[in-house]
Amino acid sequence: MGRIRPATMVARLFAVLALCVTSAVAGGSWSNGTATFYGGKDASGTMGGACGYGNLYTQGYGVYNAALSSVLFNDGASCGQCYLVMCDVSRAPAWCKAGTAVTVTATNLCPPNWALPNDNGGWCNNPRPHFDMSQPAWENIGIYRAGIVPIVYQQVKCWRQGGVRFSVSGFNYFELVLITNVAGSGSIRSMSVRGTNTGWITLTRNWGANWQCNSALVGQALSFEVTSTGGHRLRFENVVPAWWEFGMTFTSNQQFDY
Numbered sequence: 001m002g003r004i005r006p007a008t009m010v011a012r013l014f015a016v017l018a019l020c021v022t023s024a025v026a027g028g029s030w031s032n033g034t035a036t037f038y039g040g041k042d043a044s045g046t047m048g049g050a051c052g053y054g055n056l057y058t059q060g061y062g063v064y065n066a067a068l069s070s071v072l073f074n075d076g077a078s079c080g081q082c083y084l085v086m087c088d089v090s091r092a093p094a095w096c097k098a099g100t101a102v103t104v105t106a107t108n109l110c111p112p113n114w115a116l117p118n119d120n121g122g123w124c125n126n127p128r129p130h131f132d133m134s135q136p137a138w139e140n141i142g143i144y145r146a147g148i149v150p151i152v153y154q155q156v157k158c159w160r161q162g163g164v165r166f167s168v169s170g171f172n173y174f175e176l177v178l179i180t181n182v183a184g185s186g187s188i189r190s191m192s193v194r195g196t197n198t199g200w201i202t203l204t205r206n207w208g209a210n211w212q213c214n215s216a217l218v219g220q221a222l223s224f225e226v227t228s229t230g231g232h233r234l235r236f237e238n239v240v241p242a243w244w245e246f247g248m249t250f251t252s253n254q255q256f257d258y
């Protein structure tokens with residue numbers, strides 16, 4: 001063992017702190033997985049994606065994001081969740097940046113590639129837990145040339161600036177509500193809408209973080225009752241004003257804790 005450089009010591013200390021904080025929040029344990037990166041140096045190629053968030057900058061998610069393999073993506077139920085990821089130095093000392101960690105938000109699906117075996121290119125095939133991370137996120141934990149690295153990961157609490165946002169799209173009697181900038185669990189278990197002239201109507205997940213209903217809601221102020229995956233229920237009273245139009249986004253002043 002040579003001398004440990006101060007920078008390395010700081011990095012290790014950070015990792016230990018990250019472990020403590022995370023354990024306190026999530027009480028979780030680490031799982032093994034693998035990670036690659038995609039989408040370019042500025043993460044522009046990670047915009048869009050199977051959660052429906054579109055522009056990740058404007059929707060509050062930023063560039064530290066990842067596409068999850070099917071087993072983690074869970075048909076979109078994991079959209080918005082946050083994961084703390086560390087490169088597994090013990091298994092790949094040459095490819096990992098030791099003593100570092102990064103938190104990423106699940107914003108996309110990494111689709112299976114059945115033409116390739118799951119240990120050689122088909123990283124996102126079942127049953128592999130795999131994170132295809134944005135390059136800026138990846139560069140915190142892995143060496144650029146590595147391509148793929150073993151990781152340990154666990155789900156953690158999400159932190160967001162400002163309140164939960166609702167985007168309404170659709171046509172006539174079909175509303176698609178995209179919920180974004182969700183803190184706490186980051187992901188949604190269930191959601192209902194109430195118009196000025198209606199009772200509560202249960203929404204169903206259509207795709208990613210988009211929830212749908214088939215009701216005449218045009219011209220009415222809309223309230224939402226939303227339960228996070230962690231069980232925190234919030235009511236967003238009249239968060240969408242009566243003058244809403246398809247394509248508009250409205251920001252609430254409430255946020256999830258868990």
Ligand SMILES: *[C@@H]1O[C@H](CO)[C@@H](O)[C@H](O)[C@H]1NC(C)=O
Nearest residue numbers: 029030031032033090091152
């Ligand atoms: C992760 O992999 C290591 C090394 O192969 C193993 O010792 C450990 O038990 C695994 N952890 C889990 C949670 O599967």
